[in-house]
Amino acid sequence: MPERGTPVQISPLAKGVLRVVELFTSPLKPDDYLSLINPLWTTEELRGRIERIHRETDDSSTVFITPGFRWPGHRPGQYVRIGFDVAGKRHWRVYSLSTGVARSDGQISVTVKHKPDGVVSPYLNSIHAVGDLVTLGTVEGEFTLAADPGKLLFLTAGSGITPIRAILQWLDRAGSMPDVVHVHSARRQPDQIFAAQLGEFAQRHASYQLSQRVTSEAGRLTPEQLDQVCPDWRERETYVCGPGEMLDAFQAHFEASQLEDQLHVESFEHIVLGKVTGAGGTVEFSASGVAAECDGQTPILLAGEQAGLTLPFGCRMGICHTCVGRLAAGTVRDLRTGELTQAGTEVRTCVNCADGPITIEL
Amino acid sequence: MKEPMIESPLARLSDEQIEELGREFDAIHEEVYASLGDRDASYIRNVILLHRQLVLLARAILLGSRYKPAWWLGTSVLSIAKILENMEIGHNVMHGQWDWMHDPRINSNSWDWDTISPAEAWKHSHNYVHHTFTNIRGKDKDLGYEIMRIDPHQPWNPVYLLQPFYNLLLAGFFEWGVGVHDLDFDAIRSGEKSKEQLLKEVRGIGVKARRQIVKDYIAFPALSGRKGYKSTLKANFTANMVRNLWTYAIIFCGHFPDQTYTFSEEEVADETRGGFYVRQLLGSANIEGSPIFHVMSGNLGYQVEHHLFPDMPSSRYSQIAPKVRDICERYDLPYNSGPFFKQLGTVQRTILRLAFPGGKPATKPGPYRPPEVEETAPLIAV
Numbered sequence: 001m002p003e004r005g006t007p008v009q010i011s012p013l014a015k016g017v018l019r020v021v022e023l024f025t026s027p028l029k030p031d032d033y034l035s036l037i038n039p040l041w042t043t044e045e046l047r048g049r050i051e052r053i054h055r056e057t058d059d060s061s062t063v064f065i066t067p068g069f070r071w072p073g074h075r076p077g078q079y080v081r082i083g084f085d086v087a088g089k090r091h092w093r094v095y096s097l098s099t100g101v102a103r104s105d106g107q108i109s110v111t112v113k114h115k116p117d118g119v120v121s122p123y124l125n126s127i128h129a130v131g132d133l134v135t136l137g138t139v140e141g142e143f144t145l146a147a148d149p150g151k152l153l154f155l156t157a158g159s160g161i162t163p164i165r166a167i168l169q170w171l172d173r174a175g176s177m178p179d180v181v182h183v184h185s186a187r188r189q190p191d192q193i194f195a196a197q198l199g200e201f202a203q204r205h206a207s208y209q210l211s212q213r214v215t216s217e218a219g220r221l222t223p224e225q226l227d228q229v230c231p232d233w234r235e236r237e238t239y240v241c242g243p244g245e246m247l248d249a250f251q252a253h254f255e256a257s258q259l260e261d262q263l264h265v266e267s268f269e270h271i272v273l274g275k276v277t278g279a280g281g282t283v284e285f286s287a288s289g290v291a292a293e294c295d296g297q298t299p300i301l302l303a304g305e306q307a308g309l310t311l312p313f314g315c316r317m318g319i320c321h322t323c324v325g326r327l328a329a330g331t332v333r334d335l336r337t338g339e340l341t342q343a344g345t346e347v348r349t350c351v352n353c354a355d356g357p358i359t360i361e362l
Numbered sequence: 363m364k365e366p367m368i369e370s371p372l373a374r375l376s377d378e379q380i381e382e383l384g385r386e387f388d389a390i391h392e393e394v395y396a397s398l399g400d401r402d403a404s405y406i407r408n409v410i411l412l413h414r415q416l417v418l419l420a421r422a423i424l425l426g427s428r429y430k431p432a433w434w435l436g437t438s439v440l441s442i443a444k445i446l447e448n449m450e451i452g453h454n455v456m457h458g459q460w461d462w463m464h465d466p467r468i469n470s471n472s473w474d475w476d477t478i479s480p481a482e483a484w485k486h487s488h489n490y491v492h493h494t495f496t497n498i499r500g501k502d503k504d505l506g507y508e509i510m511r512i513d514p515h516q517p518w519n520p521v522y523l524l525q526p527f528y529n530l531l532l533a534g535f536f537e538w539g540v541g542v543h544d545l546d547f548d549a550i551r552s553g554e555k556s557k558e559q560l561l562k563e564v565r566g567i568g569v570k571a572r573r574q575i576v577k578d579y580i581a582f583p584a585l586s587g588r589k590g591y592k593s594t595l596k597a598n599f600t601a602n603m604v605r606n607l608w609t610y611a612i613i614f615c616g617h618f619p620d621q622t623y624t625f626s627e628e629e630v631a632d633e634t635r636g637g638f639y640v641r642q643l644l645g646s647a648n649i650e651g652s653p654i655f656h657v658m659s660g661n662l663g664y665q666v667e668h669h670l671f672p673d674m675p676s677s678r679y680s681q682i683a684p685k686v687r688d689i690c691e692r693y694d695l696p697y698n699s700g701p702f703f704k705q706l707g708t709v710q711r712t713i714l715r716l717a718f719p720g721g722k723p724a725t726k727p728g729p730y731r732p733p734e735v736e737e738t739a740p741l742i743a744v
Contacts, residue, residue, distance in 0.1 A: 002464040023581045024421075026573040027474035028414070036414055045466070088403030090464040314490035317635070321458035321470050321673065322490050337392065345464050346471065 002326075003092050003344045005045030005083060005135035008069045018043070039133055040068030046136040048082075050129050051107055056193045059114045060159055062098060063124055064107045067136060071108055076100035076170040077144040077163040077239075079266075081137030082110065086123045092137065092344050093120050096163035096241075096266070100170030111193060113159035143239065143266040153233055154182040155221065155250065157242030158191070163266055164241060165194050168201055168208070177205035181230045185213040185221055185242070220246070223253030234259060241266045284359040285309060286328060294354040299335060300325075301349035304362070311349065311362055318351035325349055330358030367514060368723040370623045371695055372640050383693055384636025390685050391671050394678050398462055405677045406460050406468060409450055409657070416443035420601075425586050427593040437597040441604035442658075447476050448609055449660025454676045456485055461673070477537040478574065480566035483544035493672050497617060497624045497645030504617065505624065507532075507539065508547050512712060513624045514721040525717045529710075536606040536613075541567045578602065608658075612649070615705040616665040618712060619647045620724035621698035640695065642669035643686075647698035649705055656680065666698060690730035697730035 010018075021030040034041040040049060048065040055061045065082075074080070079096045095110035103109075114121045123129055143163050145152075154164050161184055171177050186192040192212055202210040211229065213221060226233045240250045240263065247265045254263040280295040283303055292307035294300060301323055304311045314322030318336065324346040332341050332352040340355060341347050349362070375383070416439055423436035452475030454460070460468045474481045487503065495501035499515055506512040510529065511522045532539045545563055549555040578598035586594040623644040630641060649655075649663040656663045656679075664679035667686055674682075690697040700708075708724070715721050 002461075002466045002469060004466045023573075023576055026577055027476055027570075033414060033418065036411070036418070085403070085463075085465075087399040088401075088463055089398075314486075315494040317494075317638070321461065322485065324471065336388075346461065346469075 002090065002346055003081070003083065003137070005047065006138040008043040008046050009072065010043055014043075038068075040066075042068065048108075048134050048136050050132050050134060053124060053130060056111060057191050059191065060111060060193050061114070061124065062109050062111045063129075064109045065134060065136075066105075066107050071102065071106060072139065073102065074108075074139040075141075075144045076166040077266075078139050078141035079143075079163070080108070080110070080139050083135035083137065084120050084123060084129075085132065085134075086119055090135065091120050096141075096143075096166065097139070098162045098166055100166035100168070101173050111159060111162045111165075141266070143241070143264055146237070149178050149237060151179045151232070151236045152181070153230055153236040153238040154180060154184075155238065155240045155242070155246075156182070157185040157215075157221075157246055158187075159193060160241035160243070160246075160267065161193050161198075162241075164239060165197070167239075168198070172201055172204065177201075177207045180208045181233075181236065182208065182210045183213055183221055183229055184210065185215050187214070187216050189214055223250050226253070234262075237262050237264070239264045239266075243267065281330070281354040281357040283354050284329075284357070285311075285362050286359050287362050296333075296353060296355075297335070298353055299350050300332065300347075300352055300354060300358075300360060303354075304349070309362075313350060316350045318348055321348065323349045325360045325362035328359040328361050331355045332358060368623070368726070370625065370629065370644060371729075372623075372625075372629065372637065372644065375640065375693065377634075379693060380634060380636035380640060382636070383689060384634060384639055386689055387639045387670060388635070390682050391674060394671075394674055394682060395462070398675065402675050402677060403463055406451075406455075406463075406675070409446065410468070413443055413446045413451060416440075416446070421582060421585075424582065424594050424597050425590065427586055427597050428590040433593055433597055437600050437604075440597065440601040444476060444601050444605040445608050445658055448605055449612070449662065450657050450676060451475075451660075452477070453660045453662075456481060457489060458673045459675045462675075476574065478541035478567060478570050479537060479544055480541070480563075480570050483563055483566060484540065487544045487546065489672065493669065496642055496669060497622065498630055498641075499624050499626055501627065503543070503546060503548070507543050510713065511716040512618050514716060514723055515624060515626075516716075518716075518719040522717050526714055529713050533607050533610040534603055536610040537602070541570065574602075611702075611706055612659045612662050614709045615647065615649050615702070616662060617646055618709045619698070619700065619705045620708040620712070621647050621696065621700070621727050623723075623726065639670055642666070643690065643695055643697070645669070647700065647705060649702050650699055651702060653680075655702070687730055687732065691732060694729035696727045698727065 018030045025033060029044060031042045031044050040047050046068060048067045051064045051066050053061050053063050074097055077096070079094050081092050081094050083090045083092045095112060098109050098111040112121055112124055114125050116122065145167060156164050164182070182198070184192065184198065195212065198210055198212070202208050221229070230236070234257070238254070240247055244267055247267050251260070251263065251265060254260045280293070280298065283292045283294045283300055285292070285304055288309050290304070290307055290309055292303045294303035301311055301313055301316070312323050327341065327343045327345060327347045329343045331343070332347050333339070333355040334341070335351050335353055341352065347360070349360070420436050420440035420443055423432050423439065426432040427436055452473065455468055455473045456470050456475065458470035461470055466472055470485065492502055492504040497505060499505060499513065506516060510525050511518060545560065546555065550560060579595050582598060583591040583594040625641060625645070630637065633641070643666060646665040646669040648666050649659065651659070651663050661676035661679045662668060664676075664683060667674075667679040667682055668676070670686065687697050689695070712724075
């Protein structure tokens with residue numbers, strides 16, 4: 001099964017009503033007919049409509065989405081999975097929610113950096129996206145503040161500002177800005193997302209010290225420079241969000257200083273890029289609790305069978321879809337076409353091999 | 363059943379030719395898959411939308427089913443809706459033809475159709491057994507569905523004298539036939555299938571049957587009130603029958619017309635990908651018809667194309683048909699095709715003839731040759 005949106009929480013009474021209606025609609029669901037009236041009226045998967053797209057900088061925009069049902073809420077700093085239908089295909093992406101507090105119009109927003117060679121961001125950059133439906137996944141993430149946050153250090157780069165902006169907005173509204181040092185980096189001045197708003201926060205709250213760093217002039221912030229930009233960094237809970245190398249560098253530095261408990265990191269790019277080796281890997285069969293080694297030419301199905309598993313199979317040639325399992329993590333390569341498939345969808349185990357370590361729900 | 367009664371064109375092709383042909387067919391599949399996009403997605407979404415609108419319309423009209431014109435109109439619309447749901451939507455979605463969209467609501471793993479046959483069972487007996495072992499005698503259980511003698515190679519048995527009668531019964535209650543067929547009588551008899559498994563499958567059919575009975579024969583008739591109960595029940599029953607007859611006719615025309623070949627296990631031992639394609643070509647037959655006919659038959663009028671590429675979106679079959687014919691012409695292979703009534707006629711004749719002992723394979727068509735004047739059949743939506 002491909003990835004699903006999050007189910008809508010409805011009252012037991014509504015559930016009962018739907019169950020009676022299903023006697024009339026089976027094998028379809030009442031949802032299937034309700035969505036004829038309004039495509040947002042689906043309870044099995046929460047859907048939303050792209051209301052407007054606001055361009056933040058040359059290479060980033062904020063997408064405002066109206067959920068079909070009341071938004072279940074989120075903590076500032078959390079992220080949501082969103083399924084976009086582009087060229088007939090659903091593509092799931094993870095974005096930090098860029099608002100920290102519920103908007104009065106019920107909309108949620110995410111801020112997206114444009115990648116010209118991507119799939120979803122060029123679509124969101126086009127005029128067609130407004131009005132389209134999206135599928136909304138669950139809200140997740142531990143990149144959030146503790147109840148009593150103490151002194152804080154925020155290190156952000158590029159679109160990594162999004163979850164921190166949500167956190168700052170929430171702190172601003174609450175009127176209790178703790179002691180915050182924030183270093184935000186962008187390649188050029190005009191690339192700085194939310195620059196004006198961050199400036200306002202700094203003006204309003206003496207306890208919020210912002211420094212905006214232009215990396216094309218000052219270079220990237222390195223962990224060694226921490227003592228200089230924030231001498232008391234060892235006493236602060238530190239939140240880092242930016243590109244993968246940045247996270248790796250700070251993670252190593254905090255570990256070396258034995259302060260890793262004070263470090264919180266978030267990066268989606270890092271997860272997406274992963275480490276594709278192109279030459280097989282360990283296959284974790286999560287439902288069976290078995291791991292098997294799979295080289296670059298062995299189908300996952302065969303690797304599992306050689307490890308003693310009984311797996312579903314049919315034609316063993318990629319036509320019948322009997323052997324499919326959901327790829328929970330990693331990347332697989334189609335042995336026929338060389339095509340890569342990323343985690344989050346169903347894959348045929350009889351024609352795909354592991355491309356790096358993978359987890360499959362079989 | 364040992365000696366093949368007829369030489370198949372498969373034997374005329376060299377290994378190299380078969381391999382080359384396999385590559386050509388793979389290329390067609392790849393080309394289509396690379397070009398799938400918004401238009402394809404809107405096509406299936408629109409057919410699904412149309413089905414749901416037709417159902418609402420039909421059920422609304424049938425609230426007044428005690429009036430004759432409403433009964434006829436409602437029954438017709440409901441029959442069309444059920445046919446669409448069964449063929450162009452259910453059959454094809456459950457084949458995984460739309461799995462590429464990654465939409466969990468239009469996916470072979472989640473779809474269930476409005477028939478007695480449970481999705482899981484059908485996907486095993488049809489997608490896997492039938493589509494993998496197509497027309498291999500003793501392995502393809504759709505070859506006579508274990509109850510009919512449809513190929514002269516099958517040994518005769520006196521029970522087959524009754525097949526012209528239960529053939530008619532099967533036509534009217536086809537969905538029940540398909541549901542029960544999935545149980546696989548041979549496997550039950552030989553003990554290959556465990557009691558627990560059998561019980562589980564029977565229960566699955568029971569659930570599907572109950573849902574249809576509750577919906578079509580209790581819930582909707584009840585909505586028509588005391589005076590309309592019976593007439594709505596009759597309307598729903600008729601719509602199910604019409605759908606059964608139609609699907610029976612289309613499906614029997616897929617592999618049983620005179621033109622098709624069957625294969626022994628020896629003939630297809632060590633079959634390559636190319637050999638698989640040739641067997642599908644020889645074992646299937648198309649039905650000629652209008653674009654609307656093709657949509658109503660789930661594009662199984664393109665049975666040949668469907669069997670070559672069971673997971674290709676059905677709306678693309680008409681587009682690739684000329685390329686398939688071109689391959690047939692160059693490799694001197696037949697392209698089995700005929701008008702609906704001719705195909706159905708030869709099937710019925712075979713069923714009658716093979717009820718009695720003996721019989722031999724019908725004369726097969728020669729290699730495909732394009733007609734003198736190029737056909738310009740309109741393509742459907744995608």
